[in-house]
Amino acid sequence: MSNETAKVKLIMDLRARGIRSTAVLEAIETTPREKFVSEPFFDQAYADQSLPISCGQTISQPYIVAYMTEQLGLNDRSLVLEVGTGSGYQAAVLSKLCRRVFTLERYRTLSMKARHLFEELSLRNITTIIGDGFKGWPQQAPFDHIIVTASPTKVPKDLVEQLALGGVMIIPLNQGRGKQALFKITRTQNGFEQEKLIDVRFVPMLEGLARERKV
Numbered sequence: 001m002s003n004e005t006a007k008v009k010l011i012m013d014l015r016a017r018g019i020r021s022t023a024v025l026e027a028i029e030t031t032p033r034e035k036f037v038s039e040p041f042f043d044q045a046y047a048d049q050s051l052p053i054s055c056g057q058t059i060s061q062p063y064i065v066a067y068m069t070e071q072l073g074l075n076d077r078s079l080v081l082e083v084g085t086g087s088g089y090q091a092a093v094l095s096k097l098c099r100r101v102f103t104l105e106r107y108r109t110l111s112m113k114a115r116h117l118f119e120e121l122s123l124r125n126i127t128t129i130i131g132d133g134f135k136g137w138p139q140q141a142p143f144d145h146i147i148v149t150a151s152p153t154k155v156p157k158d159l160v161e162q163l164a165l166g167g168v169m170i171i172p173l174n175q176g177r178g179k180q181a182l183f184k185i186t187r188t189q190n191g192f193e194q195e196k197l198i199d200v201r202f203v204p205m206l207e208g209l210a211r212e213r214k215v
């Protein structure tokens with residue numbers, strides 16, 4: 001199957017699986033996932049699966065990207081923080097649906113690669129930052145939306161404090177025994193409301209910057 005055919009099928013599958021937002025489906029349709037996967041997986045770019053990328057990390061499954069994006073409830077004024085740039089694919093999708101995306105990554109290699117792709121694709125409202133998601137990005141806080149694409153065992157306190165009033169965070173929490181679930185956290189006048197969504201599988205969220213060999 002060509003990537004073009006696979007893409008048409010993917011969009012139909014996402015719709016069948018319950019992704020309702022046409023804006024989200026359009027953002028997926030207009031983001032060239034083949035640019036974000038590693039070369040050997042080029043012909044699987046539109047299969048609905050996660051794939052390995054550099055530094056032992058993964059590019060998320062399109063369904064999960066669409067689902068999390070839909071759950072964030074973005075609008076064209078939204079300021080979004082992403083934790084876990086990885087390939088940059090999720091950030092690219094977000095960038096089409098909001099005003100500005102700040103995306104944090106602990107691997108310099110991944111962050112630089114993503115930054116070059118954003119330039120190539122003229123996605124000018126994404127700012128890449130090499131940093132630790134546990135600390136968030138206080139310089140630009142508060143954020144209307146925070147999306148975490150690596151899995152911690154509990155909600156990082158400094159990060160959730162950077163959510164604006166009325167803001168929404170989507171985060172995959174590790175619940176032990178290899179189980180993870182997505183949670184939606186909303187900041188209200190009275191604190192934080194938490195809702196459990198679907199089961200997922202993400203790479204772990206790790207503290208501090210990654211140590212990388214100098215090349």
Ligand code: SAH
Pocket residue numbers: 057058059060083084085086087088089090091104105106107110131132133134149150203204205206207208
């Ligand atoms: N959103 C990505 C998925 C990336 S996988 C995509 O669309 O491709 C999760 C990423 O989170 C990995 O690249 C990992 O290095 C990063 N990560 C893990 N812990 C982190 C932390 N504390 N701060 C920033 N990034 C982190």
